[in-house]
Amino acid sequence: MHSNGPIGNYDLVKKINMEHAISTILKYRPLSRAKIASLTGLNKMTVSSCVDLFVQKGFVVELGTTGTSRGRPPTLVDLNEKAGICVGIDVEINQFTVLVTDLLGKKLDSMIIPLQSKDPFFFVDAISGILRKLEKDHAQRQLGIVGVGIVIPGYYNIRTDVVDYSANLQEWNDFPLRSELAKRVPGLTVHVNPASYAGAMGEVHFGGAKAADHLVYVTSSWGLSVGVYSKGELFTGTTGTAGRLGHSTIHMNGKKCTCGSRGCWEMYASIKALYELLETTPQEMTIADIVAGIERGDSRITSSVHELGHYQGIGLANVINAYNPRVICIGGLLALLGPTLINSIWNTLREMIPARFLLGLEIYCSDLGELGVAHGGVSMVLRQLSTTIIENSLMG
Amino acid sequence: MHSNGPIGNYDLVKKINMEHAISTILKYRPLSRAKIASLTGLNKMTVSSCVDLFVQKGFVVELGTTGTSRGRPPTLVDLNEKAGICVGIDVEINQFTVLVTDLLGKKLDSMIIPLQSKDPFFFVDAISGILRKLEKDHAQRQLGIVGVGIVIPGYYNIRTDVVDYSANLQEWNDFPLRSELAKRVPGLTVHVNPASYAGAMGEVHFGGAKAADHLVYVTSSWGLSVGVYSKGELFTGTTGTAGRLGHSTIHMNGKKCTCGSRGCWEMYASIKALYELLETTPQEMTIADIVAGIERGDSRITSSVHELGHYQGIGLANVINAYNPRVICIGGLLALLGPTLINSIWNTLREMIPARFLLGLEIYCSDLGELGVAHGGVSMVLRQLSTTIIENSLMG
DNA sequence: GGTATTTAGTATATACGTTATACTAATTAA
DNA sequence: TTAATTAGTATAACGTATATACTAAATACC
Numbered sequence: 001m002h003s004n005g006p007i008g009n010y011d012l013v014k015k016i017n018m019e020h021a022i023s024t025i026l027k028y029r030p031l032s033r034a035k036i037a038s039l040t041g042l043n044k045m046t047v048s049s050c051v052d053l054f055v056q057k058g059f060v061v062e063l064g065t066t067g068t069s070r071g072r073p074p075t076l077v078d079l080n081e082k083a084g085i086c087v088g089i090d091v092e093i094n095q096f097t098v099l100v101t102d103l104l105g106k107k108l109d110s111m112i113i114p115l116q117s118k119d120p121f122f123f124v125d126a127i128s129g130i131l132r133k134l135e136k137d138h139a140q141r142q143l144g145i146v147g148v149g150i151v152i153p154g155y156y157n158i159r160t161d162v163v164d165y166s167a168n169l170q171e172w173n174d175f176p177l178r179s180e181l182a183k184r185v186p187g188l189t190v191h192v193n194p195a196s197y198a199g200a201m202g203e204v205h206f207g208g209a210k211a212a213d214h215l216v217y218v219t220s221s222w223g224l225s226v227g228v229y230s231k232g233e234l235f236t237g238t239t240g241t242a243g244r245l246g247h248s249t250i251h252m253n254g255k256k257c258t259c260g261s262r263g264c265w266e267m268y269a270s271i272k273a274l275y276e277l278l279e280t281t282p283q284e285m286t287i288a289d290i291v292a293g294i295e296r297g298d299s300r301i302t303s304s305v306h307e308l309g310h311y312q313g314i315g316l317a318n319v320i321n322a323y324n325p326r327v328i329c330i331g332g333l334l335a336l337l338g339p340t341l342i343n344s345i346w347n348t349l350r351e352m353i354p355a356r357f358l359l360g361l362e363i364y365c366s367d368l369g370e371l372g373v374a375h376g377g378v379s380m381v382l383r384q385l386s387t388t389i390i391e392n393s394l395m396g
Numbered sequence: 397m398h399s400n401g402p403i404g405n406y407d408l409v410k411k412i413n414m415e416h417a418i419s420t421i422l423k424y425r426p427l428s429r430a431k432i433a434s435l436t437g438l439n440k441m442t443v444s445s446c447v448d449l450f451v452q453k454g455f456v457v458e459l460g461t462t463g464t465s466r467g468r469p470p471t472l473v474d475l476n477e478k479a480g481i482c483v484g485i486d487v488e489i490n491q492f493t494v495l496v497t498d499l500l501g502k503k504l505d506s507m508i509i510p511l512q513s514k515d516p517f518f519f520v521d522a523i524s525g526i527l528r529k530l531e532k533d534h535a536q537r538q539l540g541i542v543g544v545g546i547v548i549p550g551y552y553n554i555r556t557d558v559v560d561y562s563a564n565l566q567e568w569n570d571f572p573l574r575s576e577l578a579k580r581v582p583g584l585t586v587h588v589n590p591a592s593y594a595g596a597m598g599e600v601h602f603g604g605a606k607a608a609d610h611l612v613y614v615t616s617s618w619g620l621s622v623g624v625y626s627k628g629e630l631f632t633g634t635t636g637t638a639g640r641l642g643h644s645t646i647h648m649n650g651k652k653c654t655c656g657s658r659g660c661w662e663m664y665a666s667i668k669a670l671y672e673l674l675e676t677t678p679q680e681m682t683i684a685d686i687v688a689g690i691e692r693g694d695s696r697i698t699s700s701v702h703e704l705g706h707y708q709g710i711g712l713a714n715v716i717n718a719y720n721p722r723v724i725c726i727g728g729l730l731a732l733l734g735p736t737l738i739n740s741i742w743n744t745l746r747e748m749i750p751a752r753f754l755l756g757l758e759i760y761c762s763d764l765g766e767l768g769v770a771h772g773g774v775s776m777v778l779r780q781l782s783t784t785i786i787e788n789s790l791m792g
Numbered sequence: 793g794g795t796a797t798t799t800a801g802t803a804t805a806t807a808c809g810t811t812a813t814a815c816t817a818a819t820t821a822a
Numbered sequence: 823t824t825a826a827t828t829a830g831t832a833t834a835a836c837g838t839a840t841a842t843a844c845t846a847a848a849t850a851c852c
Contacts, residue, residue, distance in 0.1 A: 005412075006412075007412065007413060007416060007436060007437055007438050007442075007810095008408065008409035008410065008411070008412035008413040008416075008809085008810080009409065009809085009810060009811085009837095010409075010809090010810075010836085010837050010838055010839095011837095012404065012409065012412070013404035013405065013406075013408065013409055013837090013838060013839075014404065014837090014838070014839095015404070016401075016402075016403065016404035016408070017403060017404045017838090017839085020403060020404075032800070032801090033800075033801065034799075034800055034801075040403060041403055042403050042839090043839060043840055043841085044800085044801070044802090044840095045801090045802080045803090045839075045840070045841090046838080046839060046840080047801095048801070048802070049838085049839095065800095065847090065848095067847085067848060067849085069798085069799075069848090069849085070797080070798055070799070070848060070849035070850070071797085071798040071799025071800065071847075071848060071849075072798080072799050072800040072801075072845095072846055072847040072848055073799085073800075073847070073848060074799080074800060074801090075800075075801080164752065164753075165750065165752060165753070213634075214633065214634045230631070230633075235626070235631065235719075236720070237610065237626075237719055237720020237721065238609075238610045238720050238721060238722040238756070239720060239753075239755075239756070240720070241717075241720045241753055242718065242719050242720040243717075243718065243720075244717040244718075244720070244753070245714075245717055245718060247717055247748075247749075248713070248714040248717045248718065249646050249710050249713065249714060249748070250645050250646070250647075250648050251646075251647060251648045251649075251659075252646050252647045252650075252707075252710050253647075254648075259750065260747070260748075260750075261713070261747070261748040261749070263647075311648075314645050314648050317644070317645060317657075318641075318644040318645060318714070318718075321637075321639075321640040321641055321643055321644045322638065322639065322640075322641060322644065322714075322718045322719075323631075323633055323638055323718075324632070324633020324634050324635055324636070324637045324638040324639075324640070325633065325634060326634040351656070351657070352643075352645070352656075352657040353643075353657070354561065354655065354656075356560065356561060357560075357561070357635075357637055357640070359635075360634070360635070403839095404838085404839080405808095405838085405839055405840085406807085406808050406809055406810095406838085406839075409808095409809060409810075410808095410809065410810095413809085413810085428829075428830090429829075429830065430828075430829055430830075438810090439810065439811055439812085440811095440829085440830070440831090441809095441810075441811070441812090441830090441831080441832090442809080442810060442811080443830095444830065444831070445809085445810090461818090461819095461829095463818085463819060463820090465819090465820085465827085465828075466819060466820035466821070466826080466827055466828070467818075467819060467820075467826085467827040467828025467829065468816095468817055468818040468819055468827080468828050468829040468830075469818070469819060469828085469829075470828080470829060470830090471829075471830080
């Protein structure tokens with residue numbers, strides 16, 4: 001109906017076709033100009049002019065020729081992954097992890113830094129120091145720092161551009177994280193997202209959901225929340241709190257939750273709930289112990305995990321009804337419980353939802369490891385890489 | 397990341413700018429070419445060439461000049477609402493309503509036809525007869541029947557293009573409604589959507605949510621389901637069953653539901669639940685009686701409505717957590733309960749959700765009347781009106 | 793080993809919608 | 823009556839895709 005968006009002119013045409021070209025390179029690299037033309041439907045000349053521009057600016061490199069079929073052998077082109085760096089930051093309650101990668105998301109460096117103060121200014125000052133050093137160290141790269149993706153343990157209001165709510169980092173509430181950081185490091189592109197959103201993007205970019213057009217990522221550790229990726233973008237809602245399902249009611253008048261409500265999903269299906277079922281503590285029994293218990297078939301542990309899976313299933317049934325995803329990915333600590341958990345989830349789902357609504361649905365546990373969340377931060381940066389390359393190619 | 401979408405060429409540029417022009421006309425009509433240019437940012441000449449084409453094809457008409465300010469008075473242009481007709485069809489369990497409108501959605505005709513057989517072929521045959529007659533009657537209109545929007549009491553699988561599930565019209569399961577109808581009326585554009593989706597679109601197009609960029613529509617009569625409108629389109633999910641929240645669990649191990657599960661929202665928050673609370677039947681007490689009871693302050697009725705509102709609130713808290721909408725519209729029969737219902741919904745919401753997540757949220761009851769659902773069907777057609785006009789303008 | 797064939801990629805002229813400039817049209821202010 | 827203002831049109835220039843013709847470099851086949 002209402003169209004908004006850019007008007008049609010040569011600028012736009014050029015940008016659109018450059019977008020086709022560069023995104024095809026990113027997706028199928030390395031490949032020839034001819035292949036780009038056939039994959040995109042663009043004219044050979046159009047492809048050549050775009051690719052030549054990328055090459056000239058150093059964002060794309062020409063590899064040698066590879067003669068496989070007959071005819072003149074194609075010249076392969078590939079992303080110059082050294083043209084810039086990405087930074088992903090995983091903020092936890094008392095530390096943050098900084099991950100530095102190349103343009104393919106390959107780790108160049110990482111560091112873990114204690115959050116000595118809960119004052120958000122401590123964080124932005126620490127981060128901006130690191131970023132300025134990174135800018136200096138990588139000054140020779142054409143794009144420098146392409147962007148920073150910060151993953152916070154709470155929500156970020158995309159309308160007011162401030163931290164919206166962080167249960168365990170209340171001091172950060174209403175803090176304009178993005179602009180404060182951009183103020184300290186001029187020209188820097190900063191993304192801030194909750195862990196659930198970053199997890200979803202990371203899974204699409206780096207994980208087992210690369211082909212998924214519609215994924216729901218459930219991050220389930222001490223809390224529980226959900227990120228929805230659909231049609232190439234996150235479903236954020238109006239302010240950026242869509243997917244706050246840890247506090248959705250699955251049992252009205254049920255257990256009292258820290259949020260003030262009752263019967264919240266995360267009271268039944270998080271790691272916290274698992275320890276309650278096991279009547280033990282993380283000190284007495286680590287997550288690794290629980291995983292080991294599953295593997296050796298410990299009946300007390302497996303039955304608790306099954307019960308947890310049942311509650312997880314009830315919430316996931318609501319997720320399926322709400323979002324109708326093609327893929328559900330379980331992330332966070334619960335992902336470690338693997339197939340045992342998935343099985344009991346499926347048992348519950350089949351009881352709750354008619355079979356026709358489960359057709360084609362996949363559920364799996366994430367296996368992105370330790371740096372998974374920080375990689376989610378990097379994926380926020382990488383999903384705008386093509387735009388960055390185009391804009392820089394058209395400059396000067 | 398991956399771009400898909402059309403490649404950039406003159407065709408696309410023309411279409412984009414025509415889209416800007418026509419959608420601006422539809423939104424601000426009537427208005428001058430100069431106004432279109434300033435609103436869209438398009439060049440005067442570009443606007444003129446687009447508008448002239450529309451005028452030449454008869455989709456847009458020139459009204460007289462209106463000299464308000466100084467300078468040459470502008471020539472106003474407006475949509476020619478007589479250039480075609482839209483058809484919306486509301487399918488209920490034992491009848492269907494056909495609504496015929498002009499291109500502004502203004503009613504030209506309507507009819508109610510009994511569903512004498514539950515065989516879906518009876519329906520498509522009946523409909524195609526009506527449509528062929530409409531085609532003949534309106535043959536002089538440039539666009540003829542722009543499209544048909546069918547609203548069904550169930551889901552429609554957008555991947556397989558068949559009816560997915562209709563609790564009260566099981567005979568329609570797996571029926572390829574769209575293609576069967578298109579087969580009988582060649583060239584016809586057919587849309588099929590569940591009532592919840594149509595309600596959302598109708599509310600955005602005709603109702604109280606015209607400015608809403610993100611709306612959740614809750615249709616709540618004997619069943620309950622939800623339509624999500626966000627960023628200019630419906631959130632359908634992979635197969636088209638997103639928003640099936642009537643069967644989301646708000647009370648695990650609660651009341652047994654017809655779907656086989658337990659504690660489904662619609663067991664607590666639908667009209668059916670209201671009659672259970674009132675310990676009466678629609679025969680003994682009509683909806684109108686209930687509404688009258690609220691108005692005169694009948695304590696038994698108001699307390700039941702408040703209890704219903706509480707359960708509605710619990711489910712809506714889940715809706716807010718899931719979709720983070722800016723506007724929630726209550727439709728269906730429950731909408732008749734008005735402010736009394738809304739008040740108790742708000743009371744429950746404030747108990748369940750921190751205030752910061754309720755900022756800016758609006759909740760209201762739909763007041764589109766009898767033909768509201770059929771108008772939702774029309775809105776499916778109207779939201780592609782600009783595309784239709786553009787394609788027809790570029791033909792021949 | 794030479795020639796035809798095939799595929800990759802480039803050079804050049806053309807096509808076409810936007811856009812800037814200059815224009816006409818029609819009104820009000822002074 | 824003249825200047826100023828706004829609406830809209832005519833025309834030529836501009837820029838990007840595109841078609842055509844070309845060069846480049848390999849294999850297949852006789």
